[in-house]
Amino acid sequence: MTLADRSLVTIDDLSNGEIEGLFSLTDGMSESMSDQFGVCRGKIMASLFFEPSTRTRLSFETAMHRLGGDVISAVDIKGSSLAKGESIADMAKIVGSYADIIVIRHPWEGAAKIVANYAGVPVINAGDGSHEHPTQTLCDLYTIKKERGTIKGLKIALWGDLKHGRTIHSLIYALARFGATILFHPGPGFELPEHVIRKLTTEYEGELKKYEALEQLTAGATFPLDAIYMTPVSPHQLAMMPDVSIQVEMEKGVDALYITRRQTERLSALPEGQDITDDYPIVNKELLNRKAFKKTLVMHPLPRVDELAHELDADPRSMYFKQAARGVPIRMALLSLLLGVKDISISAEGNSSINKSDYPVYSRDTGISCSNPKCVSIQKTEVKYITPEFKIVNDNPLTLRCIYCEHEIQPKYIASADWHEGRLNSKKYHSASSHWARIIKPENLIIFDSESVAKTHGFKPSHYTESEQHISGTEKIINEE
């Protein structure tokens, strides 16, 4: 089967079968690296890095050169036409008319999706803000698969910055899809974002048991543990497993321990009086001497700071330099697949599509826009042509997920399009937390950021909203900040 002309924006753009096919191709390429030179002869990869990077960019460029292809690079955001106010859609179209494939890293979340929409050539997301970084995930998965033979049923511990780490978000989704059990242990203040948890528990249909429920367990734990995620493919559901069984299971050992650095460059400000080094997990020789880590793969996306001791570098369990090195053949395989110069064969089972929830879409242009300040859809140069679009992932409370950055927002006010066509008197808006959120059909739903926007569109408060207004005066002020 061919992956030609497809893009890789999120790890969900590849099915499990496609990922396994990619891994097989990677195996083959790794075994005969020098034979790959010429596979992409005459092809050009554009490497567009609008954020600091060395590793990822050089890894992609190495991969393209190992395939005998050529590379054009832009690594300096200030030196780019973006400084002249150009939209990334324009940039995508133009670079897409030069190169055969585009690799993009960008600080705006959802930027890679826009580039993929406009480039006209395959696009690989090499990191868009805190959103996703799917090729890192492929390296991580490939390393686990290579060392353990499978991913299904493994116990993978994720420690450190689970909040900002885009590598972590992509990895979590992939581990869930392949049926691993995930043991979370974030640093304080670096917990998993809510939208990641929601996606895990709804779209991937597994169960997450948070630390409150594990308190008793962790008191005498063999290692720190704040939450456990178990997928439906696990032999027994978490909910049915007593805490004591979990503890027994944990003591059997962890298959991989994946630690990340604090992404301090993404921290806007630290909570007052809190030092980021307080209680941040550290992986060192002492820790690895514990029984549960006896055969554990130690993984890290690098660069590391202090959370992973240099003393482990020579330890056979340390996988992090292998992870980095494997980035080259993984990316060689990916580039040659998307460029259509290589094919893969996928088993019927593997090719089954990902079980994504089929949420209703909200894309009405009524003034609601994504509230994530780093979302591509609200940037000054991009609003001219991007229409905000959301998936309605929940109706109580009403929750929208931006299709670009995947952040979630809970809007305040709603109305129904059904009422007002020709019936102007009933153009009323309601609180989004009222029962109307469940009554109005998604296709009729109109959402407003604020009451003033609703009024601008000619809507008046319903009685319910009016009275609510009196009550929630304080809340309103907070929301308007």
Add this chain to the structure above:
Amino acid sequence: MTLADRSLVTIDDLSNGEIEGLFSLTDGMSESMSDQFGVCRGKIMASLFFEPSTRTRLSFETAMHRLGGDVISAVDIKGSSLAKGESIADMAKIVGSYADIIVIRHPWEGAAKIVANYAGVPVINAGDGSHEHPTQTLCDLYTIKKERGTIKGLKIALWGDLKHGRTIHSLIYALARFGATILFHPGPGFELPEHVIRKLTTEYEGELKKYEALEQLTAGATFPLDAIYMTPVSPHQLAMMPDVSIQVEMEKGVDALYITRRQTERLSALPEGQDITDDYPIVNKELLNRKAFKKTLVMHPLPRVDELAHELDADPRSMYFKQAARGVPIRMALLSLLLGVKDISISAEGNSSINKSDYPVYSRDTGISCSNPKCVSIQKTEVKYITPEFKIVNDNPLTLRCIYCEHEIQPKYIASADWHEGRLNSKKYHSASSHWARIIKPENLIIFDSESVAKTHGFKPSHYTESEQHISGTEKIINEE
């Protein structure tokens, strides 16, 4: 015919016939892109970008890679040896000893000419300050030719920033040479510089009718118009055409509408109280609905800001992304010609040289230097080896055109070399606006920036100058600002 070892600094470095030959080669290369890989095998292009750019640099680098050649790049001015005080002549010599061809973008006007003088290999100007950007012009011309079959006799409207746009200056000269009629409509404060107008009306021998003369016409115009330029090859001269005929002619429709963004990065400061967005022309669907634009090609060198609406992107008249895409085959053809790996055949007619005025040259080292602060010839690192040189393009008022940046200056004081050889008593200097400017033969002319420079060289004021000094006290103060 071969173009091997030649440089492209200004669009005038190529004859009309050579440009048409280049376009034919471009056509051929576009039709069989994959066959071009290997044409420049083993050749190295140096890409030296001392100003922000993505599009132009990546376009050149793509072109070289499509030809199978290699690229070395320097894109970071701060990371360059220029930061260590090196002259661009030294840089040119050294990079010329590495690479087979050099592409240079530089903020100093005239810089590409210096690089071409010293490199010892062909040099392509990819933009030198506000001076020229000839390969952009080639893309523009090629697009018009490709879409309309010819350039001669077409009506081309140029809107927006006609002051700073180097793309515009090169394009204007080229359109004039190929016999197009140009319809100018600059944004307020972005009018054509005087030196461009002079070149158009003297060297290209066409006629420019400015907006004052068109006032009556534009009152009831089908679209805004501030000036018209018609070349001698036009069927009837502008001067002989009554305004009403122009209006009729205009209503027949415009062949291309070329709009540029405000080059705000080149604006030192805005006139007080003036907003740059006031009255700047905007091209959008509404405008294009007018009858005169029914079949108009919409062109833009990109990047755009607000002057060209995204809503036009899917319109078949929109050419701007095609312009950008065609930059690759155009530059492939140019690179292979200058590297001598491809030839073109040119008709006898086409090869006729450009009709340039044969101005006398002034290159005496008496302290007169170019007054353009961005001219390469006056930069601290360059004055050590560059001798100022000017063409005397007018004697009333005395006007010098710098051969590097092509800016014009009107010097204040003159003297004659004929007088003072051995005749010290008569070492007098005169006002450049006096009748002496026309009496002194160009080969004897000595020019001074100021009276103090004249005195430093041992000259005394003539009676005329002395009396003038009393009168023009105020003026002198203004000049000294």
Add this chain to the structure above:
Amino acid sequence: MTLADRSLVTIDDLSNGEIEGLFSLTDGMSESMSDQFGVCRGKIMASLFFEPSTRTRLSFETAMHRLGGDVISAVDIKGSSLAKGESIADMAKIVGSYADIIVIRHPWEGAAKIVANYAGVPVINAGDGSHEHPTQTLCDLYTIKKERGTIKGLKIALWGDLKHGRTIHSLIYALARFGATILFHPGPGFELPEHVIRKLTTEYEGELKKYEALEQLTAGATFPLDAIYMTPVSPHQLAMMPDVSIQVEMEKGVDALYITRRQTERLSALPEGQDITDDYPIVNKELLNRKAFKKTLVMHPLPRVDELAHELDADPRSMYFKQAARGVPIRMALLSLLLGVKDISISAEGNSSINKSDYPVYSRDTGISCSNPKCVSIQKTEVKYITPEFKIVNDNPLTLRCIYCEHEIQPKYIASADWHEGRLNSKKYHSASSHWARIIKPENLIIFDSESVAKTHGFKPSHYTESEQHISGTEKIINEE
């Protein structure tokens, strides 16, 4: 013989025979440049430049492309993962898992050695702070050899910045090894550092006669001269040569005059009241008219500022653009040797190893660290894994040479490890300037930066030290600044 898998960190990493073999290969490659394309087909060079550079980087990249190899580049320190706190050892390991060879320029002295230690592939030092820049030296030596046939016995004048110039340091060692006589004439404040002088006179076993001794001579000198270095291979030792003979010898002419610019970017601050341009040597036409320079090669590593006049560019004695141009074939030869795709044959004599002094090594972890603020071993991100290590190059005064940056320090306090094993009462520390420095065997030596460090390690002052403390109170304050 093969040089495959070796690194070039300092010029001493190559024997004289290897250098001559490299030069022969360079000759061959220069003669048939187009035949070299393909020699490194499928090989990747990583070009990591953490300091401004154009010339050196482009020269290496050109060399790799001329060999048909590919290049990955990182030129922007802020755009690198170093900005995220990564150690250069980690960076070296990762890039070493991508590329086949690494070229590194870095502001930290000793950085290239670390990269070579960790990369797992050959590493070429393209300049590490003020330490070394061996490929520049190879270009310089090759130019002299090419123009004069030999280096042995030549008189080479080195003028300008002999303090910060890493090109100068590498060159000096190489000239000494090949048996040239070196005539030093630094600008005021730009004299040779002590550690370079020590290395010259001890390891290379030549003799340096400083300017004080030459005062009489220089009074009536044919050109300025501050010191002379003569190697043991000179026909007669300097010490045995009367000043008058030196003067006669000098008047016979200088073979090469090598001038460097002030490396002002490395000057932390100028001595108050001193202008850096005062008395800095300048090479111009007037100077070269002197009899002693009649046949002198004029050399400069470039970029130049004011110390070398443009008026000499066309002079046949000017070699500086040739030096730069020859950088390409030299680096082609070097890359192909270290990548193992070319071999050289070396005569038995030439292959004799360099006569390096066999100093005892001090690597005890007792809190002594290099005092050079630019040494790689003391940087925040590197101390985690680098153990300070020194050669004991002198015992009176006790002098340690850092094995990374080669700067020298004279520590204050010492103790003996022999005494304190099991004998806690005698854990005393002494002044390093006391006779104990010569009594304690190197393998027992413990060195302390300061008394507080000594005390932290449980040592007490000896009586001698205690009394010294009273006397040297003032000195101590100075040291603690």
